[in-house]
Amino acid sequence: MCAALGVALLACLGLAGTAGAATSYVALGDSYSSGVGAGDYGSSGACKRSANAYGQLYANAHSGTTFTFLACSGAKTGDVLTQIGSMPSNAGLVTVTVGGNDAGFTDVITTCTLNSDQTCVDRVNTAKAYVQNTLPGLLDKVYAAVKAKAPSAKLVVLSYPRFYTVPGSCSVGLSDTKRSAINSGADTIAGVISARASAAGAQFVDVRSAFDGHNICSSAGDYLHSLTWPVDESYHPTAAGQRGGYYSPLTSAIG
Numbered sequence: 001m002c003a004a005l006g007v008a009l010l011a012c013l014g015l016a017g018t019a020g021a022a023t024s025y026v027a028l029g030d031s032y033s034s035g036v037g038a039g040d041y042g043s044s045g046a047c048k049r050s051a052n053a054y055g056q057l058y059a060n061a062h063s064g065t066t067f068t069f070l071a072c073s074g075a076k077t078g079d080v081l082t083q084i085g086s087m088p089s090n091a092g093l094v095t096v097t098v099g100g101n102d103a104g105f106t107d108v109i110t111t112c113t114l115n116s117d118q119t120c121v122d123r124v125n126t127a128k129a130y131v132q133n134t135l136p137g138l139l140d141k142v143y144a145a146v147k148a149k150a151p152s153a154k155l156v157v158l159s160y161p162r163f164y165t166v167p168g169s170c171s172v173g174l175s176d177t178k179r180s181a182i183n184s185g186a187d188t189i190a191g192v193i194s195a196r197a198s199a200a201g202a203q204f205v206d207v208r209s210a211f212d213g214h215n216i217c218s219s220a221g222d223y224l225h226s227l228t229w230p231v232d233e234s235y236h237p238t239a240a241g242q243r244g245g246y247y248s249p250l251t252s253a254i255g
Contacts, residue, residue, distance in 0.1 A: 023092035026068045026153075027055030028083050028146070032097040032160060032246075033071035037225050037236030047072035048232075052239040054158075054246035055095060061251070073232065076101045077138040084145045091150040095250070097158045098142060099135055099189055103127045108185065109235060113227075117177040124181040128188045135189070136196050143200035155202035156254060159190040161211035161245060163224060163235055168217025173226070179217070205253045210245045 027033055035041075035050025042051065049069050050056065059067035068091070070083040080098045087094070108127050112120035146155050163186065164170075164179035174182075190206060197204040214223035216235075223241030228234045237245055 023062070023064075024066045024068070024088055024090050025055070025059055025062070025093045026087045026091045026095075026150075027053070027071050028080050028087070028094060028096040029071040029098045030075040030080075030101055031071075031073040031232075031236060032100070032158075033095065034069075034073050034075075035071075035237075035242055036073045037228075037233040038239040038242045040239075046074075050239075050242070052242050054242050054250055057243060057247045058095075058250060071097075074101060077135075077142050080142050081145055084142070084149050087146075087149055089150050091153040093156070093254075094146050094150060094153045095156045095158060096142065096146070097160065099131070099139060099193060100160055102135055102138060103131050103185075103189060108182065112174060112178045112182060117175055120174075120178045121181045124185045127185055131185075131189050131192050135192055139193065139196040140200065143196065143202055147200070154254070155197075155200070156205055156250065157193055157197040157202050158205045158246065158250065159193055159207050160186050161224065161237070161241075162186045162208050162215060164216050165213070165218040169219060169221070170217035203253065205249050207245050207249050210249045211241065214241065214244065 033053065033055060034048050035053025036048045038050040038052035040051040041048045049071065055069060055071065059065045068087055070086055072079065075098060077098055080096065104127050108123055111123040143155060146153065162183045164183055166176050166179045166183065190208060194204045211223050214220045216224050216226050223237055223245045225233050225236055225238060
């Protein structure tokens with residue numbers, strides 16, 4: 001049986017420290033990096049930096065890591081540029097999720113919740129056009145700024161999950177048409193993020209498959225909140241989602 005304290009507990013959770021992995025690690029980005037929805041926000045205020053966020057889990061698991069947690073709920077690419085100004089220039093590892101708020105994620109969800117199928121599809125298509133035409137240049141600025149501030153850092157860019165299993169187990173709520181449209185938006189932004197990360201020499205980590213079978217309307221449904229109170233935690237990863245949906249693919253990709 002695993003002990004209840006220290007390294008033994010981390011080993012029980014699959015988070016045991018990695019010898020020789022000491023580095024300066026910076027977690028940048030929006031609510032998916034800060035851990036909104038995963039609880040245990042400490043004194044981080046409106047940024048909602050969770051002790052269960054994938055960045056914190058990674059830092060806990062790698063002995064000697066100096067962790068700078070700058071991700072903040074609601075951040076857009078311009079906000080991440082400000083975050084980069086506070087990161088140390090000797091950073092060895094930088095992770096980031098950003099772009100969803102620039103594309104109007106909250107308004108997409110609101111529109112789809114309150115309006116018809118066609119209105120939802122139209123709003124998603126507007127967001128997708130923004131992602132394809134405007135977001136690439138904004139992402140390029142973020143990735144270039146990381147490289148300029150910390151030239152030796154390994155930059156890892158993570159995607160957003162698909163939110164729904166379609167058709168799934170949900171008998172109420174949004175229609176499958178709306179769910180499919182929202183998922184298509186997640187796929188579009190993942191493609192753009194992947195392309196721009198590659199162009200910048202960064203590593204892209206696609207979390208979508210890690211959430212499959214655990215997203216909303218799936219048989220498990222344990223990685224993402226649906227509509228919640230407080231509202232800002234809706235459609236965000238739970239603590240299990242941060243661990244299984246983000247931390248696990250991150251560690252599989254970079255160790």
